[in-house]
Amino acid sequence: SSNSLKSDARTFFEHENELLRQRRRNEFLTSYEYNTNVTEDNRKAMIAVATSNAAANKEMTRNVIASGYVDSSDEDIKRQATILGDLGIDVLPESDYKELLNAVSLMQSNYATATVCPYNKEGKCTLQLEPHIQERLSDSRDPKELKHYWRQWYDKAGTPMRENFKKYIEMTRKSARLNGYSSYADYWIHFYEDSEFEANLDKVYKAILPLYREIHGYVRYRLRSYYGDEIVPENGNIPMHLLGNMWAQQWDNALPLFTPYPEKPFIDVTSEMLRQNFTVRKLFELGDEFFKSLGMRALPKSFWDLSVLTRPADREIICHASAWDLYQDSDVRIKMCTDVNTHYLYVVHHELGHIQYYLQYEKQPTVFRAAPNPGFHEAVGDVIALSVATPKHLKSIGLSDVGKLDDESRINELFKNALKKIVFLPFAYTMDKYRYAIFRGEVEESKWNCAFWQMRSEFSGVEPPIQRTDADFDPPAKYHIDADVEYLRYFAAHIFQFQFLRALCTKAGQYVKGDPEKSLDNCDIYNSKEAGEAFSKFLSLGASVHWKKALKEFTGETEMDPSALMEYFEPLTKWLQAENQRLKVPIGWGDTDKVAG
Numbered sequence: 398s399s400n401s402l403k404s405d406a407r408t409f410f411e412h413e414n415e416l417l418r419q420r421r422r423n424e425f426l427t428s429y430e431y432n433t434n435v436t437e438d439n440r441k442a443m444i445a446v447a448t449s450n451a452a453a454n455k456e457m458t459r460n461v462i463a464s465g466y467v468d469s470s471d472e473d474i475k476r477q478a479t480i481l482g483d484l485g486i487d488v489l490p491e492s493d494y495k496e497l498l499n500a501v502s503l504m505q506s507n508y509a510t511a512t513v514c515p516y517n518k519e520g521k522c523t524l525q526l527e528p529h530i531q532e533r534l535s536d537s538r539d540p541k542e543l544k545h546y547w548r549q550w551y552d553k554a555g556t557p558m559r560e561n562f563k564k565y566i567e568m569t570r571k572s573a574r575l576n577g578y579s580s581y582a583d584y585w586i587h588f589y590e591d592s593e594f595e596a597n598l599d600k601v602y603k604a605i606l607p608l609y610r611e612i613h614g615y616v617r618y619r620l621r622s623y624y625g626d627e628i629v630p631e632n633g634n635i636p637m638h639l640l641g642n643m644w645a646q647q648w649d650n651a652l653p654l655f656t657p658y659p660e661k662p663f664i665d666v667t668s669e670m671l672r673q674n675f676t677v678r679k680l681f682e683l684g685d686e687f688f689k690s691l692g693m694r695a696l697p698k699s700f701w702d703l704s705v706l707t708r709p710a711d712r713e714i715i716c717h718a719s720a721w722d723l724y725q726d727s728d729v730r731i732k733m734c735t736d737v738n739t740h741y742l743y744v745v746h747h748e749l750g751h752i753q754y755y756l757q758y759e760k761q762p763t764v765f766r767a768a769p770n771p772g773f774h775e776a777v778g779d780v781i782a783l784s785v786a787t788p789k790h791l792k793s794i795g796l797s798d799v800g801k802l803d804d805e806s807r808i809n810e811l812f813k814n815a816l817k818k819i820v821f822l823p824f825a826y827t828m829d830k831y832r833y834a835i836f837r838g839e840v841e842e843s844k845w846n847c848a849f850w851q852m853r854s855e856f857s858g859v860e861p862p863i864q865r866t867d868a869d870f871d872p873p874a875k876y877h878i879d880a881d882v883e884y885l886r887y888f889a890a891h892i893f894q895f896q897f898l899r900a901l902c903t904k905a906g907q908y909v910k911g912d913p914e915k916s917l918d919n920c921d922i923y924n925s926k927e928a929g930e931a932f933s934k935f936l937s938l939g940a941s942v943h944w945k946k947a948l949k950e951f952t953g954e955t956e957m958d959p960s961a962l963m964e965y966f967e968p969l970t971k972w973l974q975a976e977n978q979r980l981k982v983p984i985g986w987g988d989t990d991k992v993a994g
């Protein structure tokens with residue numbers, strides 16, 4: 398009878414899911430060991446466990462496909478079979494698999510251990526990306542110093558990785574073909590379960606581009622008046638080393654150079670935290686308190702015992718922030734090199750969002766212990782960070798004395814947030830538009846570097862501070878390109894997080910469309926059990942249902958839709974259009990002349 402068949406299927410998947418859970422725990426434990434202690438032995442141990450797991454996963458996938466459950470009439474069984482039937486890079490023959498993991502882990506190790514020489518003074522070349530170089534890129538206003546660190550980092554973290562990157566492209570291309578995908582790009586895209594994904598992406602990019610162009614024009618205009626026109630062109634690409642971030646992915650660190658109303662008091666959270674002797678632990682406790690105030694999961698004791706929250710003095714670690722699900726007994730951890738400042742206050746909340754998601758779906762079968770759309774996982778923490786950063790919330794936790802902003806201060810705040818959330822979109826779009834083109838063989842290898850900078854210019858209107866050629870190879874200077882981490886998840890997250898914010902703020906009674914007292918940019922969902930309940934319900938589903946079904950229950954929407962983001966920034970959009978007209982700011986940019994060919 399269908400019941401017995403179902404029980405056979407259920408028994409089958411319960412067994413496979415339990416074995417998969419054990420394999421994942423073993424794999425992530427050895428990977429965590431390597432990430433928190435970068436040695437050759439740990440790197441090899443990680444590759445060994447991953448390789449044996451790949452063989453076991455191949456066996457599981459063979460069983461799942463042989464079972465025929467992918468055609469089951471039971472939606473849940475069918476979904477489990479479809480996901481478990483998809484092998485990814487584990488499909489590779491063992492020797493290729495080892496080569497791929499070796500190439501990726503060597504790029505990650507290089508990124509984690511690369512050091513550069515100090516600018517304009519003697520001293521050992523031991524400066525690290527986090528915190529030294531990142532801090533100089535954020536705080537220096539000396540174009541020569543900025544150019545020095547830009548060039549040192551790209552020459553150290555990029556070009557030497559060319560051969561490893563080539564191997565990575567070769568092996569991922571082979572894995573995609575063995576899985577029946579036309580390219581590794583299409584393997585990445587299948588995780589969005591949306592046949593219109595690329596079309597929707599372009600639609601969203603075009604929807605936000607007008608606002609981005611206004612921001613770009615205004616920033617270039619203000620930078621020109623600060624640095625002069627030998628450094629900053631009137632109509633061309635913005636030299637990226639002036640924008641406060643090594644990859645020019647967010648420009649908020651350079652805000653003091655272009656604050657709309659510089660005379661207005663500004664909430665400088667970093668100096669206030671330092672004045673109040675904030676510790677790293679305090680940053681995590683703030684985030685933990687926030688989730689608990691919503692009635693959501695608290696951080697378990699094991700989190701505090703097993704996480705690595707600051708850079709250890711006695712060993713190399715991979716500092717790039719990451720959250721870890723160790724698939725047993727709520728064993729969840731964060732590994733990052735936290736400093737006490739606004740940037741890390743955001744990153745802490747971003748990572749705690751991943752942790753909350755792991756805890757919320759931990760009762761799901763292993764196959765469903767994931768997000769149904771990669772963008773969801775990257776959006777959870779950001780929504781909380783948006784609430785934390787509001788003047789209302791900062792006042793409630795004693796980090797600011799300004800609760801409600803006047804119109805001009807509000808423009809300053811919205812501009813600061815736009816330098817993160819809007820500026821980021823063309824950057825994220827390019828990270829994967831570029832890799833898609835390489836994965837699809839659309840760019841000849843001798844042009845891989847020039848194509849990268851041409852796309853950064855086309856989509857963001859930024860360029861390197863110095864001439865780059867195809868003798869350089871700059872893409873691996875960005876962590877995610879070393880680590881085989883898909884990037885459009887962050888693009889999607891930057892759209893979804895405003896849809897989540899609008900839904901949660903509505904539930905919390907903090908947002909009413911059209912009510913200036915209840916606008917999105919001053920909504921604080923802290924303590925709202927209604928918001929927490931809706932969020933928990935959404936997150937606990939994991940990947941058990943299609944993301945459009947989960948989103949519909951949560952926000953009433955079924956698309957990745959920028960209208961919530963555009964509503965949040967609407968007052969700024971109006972102000973910028975008027976201000977750029979008043980100042981006769983030229984909008985738009987041309988081709989970059991910093992790449993040969």
Ligand SMILES: C=C(C[SeH])C(=O)N1CCC[C@H]1C(=O)O
Nearest residue numbers: 646717718719744747748887
């Ligand atoms: C904080 C993380 C770890 Se999931 C991160 O990589 N992010 C967060 C925002 C964008 C992206 C980046 O740093 O490039």
Ligand SMILES: [Zn+2]
Nearest residue numbers: 747751774775
């Ligand atoms: Zn993340």
